[in-house]
Amino acid sequence: MGSQGRILVTGALGQIGSELVPALKARYGEDRVVAADIRMPPAGAGDGLFEHLDCTQLRQIQDVVHRYRIETVYHLAAVLSALAEDRPQVAWNVNMGGLYRMLEVARQYRCAVFFPSSIGAFGPTTPREQTPQDTIQRPTTIYGITKLTGELLCDYYFHRFGVDARGLRLPGIISYRTPPGGGTTDYAVEIFYQAIRYRHYTCFLRADTRLDMMYMPDAIRAMMALMEADAVGLKHRNAFNVTAMSFTPSELAAEIRKTIPDFAIDYDADPVRQAIADSWPQSLDDSAARLEWGWTPHFDITRMTSDMLEKIRAKLQ
Numbered sequence: 001m002g003s004q005g006r007i008l009v010t011g012a013l014g015q016i017g018s019e020l021v022p023a024l025k026a027r028y029g030e031d032r033v034v035a036a037d038i039r040m041p042p043a044g045a046g047d048g049l050f051e052h053l054d055c056t057q058l059r060q061i062q063d064v065v066h067r068y069r070i071e072t073v074y075h076l077a078a079v080l081s082a083l084a085e086d087r088p089q090v091a092w093n094v095n096m097g098g099l100y101r102m103l104e105v106a107r108q109y110r111c112a113v114f115f116p117s118s119i120g121a122f123g124p125t126t127p128r129e130q131t132p133q134d135t136i137q138r139p140t141t142i143y144g145i146t147k148l149t150g151e152l153l154c155d156y157y158f159h160r161f162g163v164d165a166r167g168l169r170l171p172g173i174i175s176y177r178t179p180p181g182g183g184t185t186d187y188a189v190e191i192f193y194q195a196i197r198y199r200h201y202t203c204f205l206r207a208d209t210r211l212d213m214m215y216m217p218d219a220i221r222a223m224m225a226l227m228e229a230d231a232v233g234l235k236h237r238n239a240f241n242v243t244a245m246s247f248t249p250s251e252l253a254a255e256i257r258k259t260i261p262d263f264a265i266d267y268d269a270d271p272v273r274q275a276i277a278d279s280w281p282q283s284l285d286d287s288a289a290r291l292e293w294g295w296t297p298h299f300d301i302t303r304m305t306s307d308m309l310e311k312i313r314a315k316l317q
């Protein structure tokens with residue numbers, strides 16, 4: 001980050017954006033961060049620079065980037081995996097159309113871009129355990145196809161035009177401030193609210209569905225650390241595997257039971273989300289991220305669970 005330009009966060013009202021924006025403000029200064037979303041912020045959501053922005057509209061992006069002298073964009077606006085299967089055309093338009101236009105504007109205005117790829121960028125023919133950084137990627141979901149294409153497009157804009165496009169393959173992100181929406185890993189957030197309120201949760205994935213996960217504070221640190229990393233050390237630059245923990249719904253329920261002993265879980269697998277999860281890795285090898293820019297997670301399942309329960313209890317009081 002230079003000392004003059006500003007940072008733009010698209011999808012700023014979503015699960016990750018709503019925590020990334022305050023973290024960026026704390027680090028770089030309140031007036032250097034512009035939050036943007038296709039929704040308007042709820043009344044009383046706080047101050048700060050906000051732009052109503054449709055990322056599929058090139059002129060709108062150009063206008064915001066130009067007016068605020070944006071130098072870095074965290075492009076979070078996207079449709080998540082389960083919702084994308086329901087509306088594949090919308091998902092392509094938002095995920096691909098939005099990223100393509102963002103990269104074009106980044107090329108024109110010399111901005112750096114952060115692109116969140118996902119464990120969804122892998123597919124059923126990828127090795128599922130200790131999934132390597134560089135491996136076969138044949139995703140079978142429209143979400144995965146947009147994430148893999150996004151990875152390739154970011155690489156292309158870097159090699160062809162010198163756009164400093166960086167990114168992570170994020171696992172399921174767990175947080176208590178803003179709920180996720182339309183994802184396959186959303187159960188790992190819902191379960192905490194239901195455990196505290198009702199001592200019971202019906203999970204939409206099978207008990208033994210193992211997926212990578214990360215607690216939000218680690219995800220925020222990872223994104224900011226990658227964008228600050230010295231480019232000299234980056235062999236990959238984009239699409240880094242990152243993970244913090246890997247568990248099944250039944251393992252997470254057992255962890256919650258350490259604090260809420262009478263918590264009960266049952267399972268009613270949703271065929272669409274189960275099929276998506278079954279096509280994803282069970283555990284990522286994130287050694288490239290550790291080696292190239294010093295990635296280390298701080299939260300494992302035990303620390304994350306106790307923090308989630310404490311914070312949600314306080315929030316619901």
Ligand code: AKB
Binds near residue numbers: 183
């Ligand atoms: C989703 O479930 O769609 C996301 C993801 C893992 O990319 N949380």
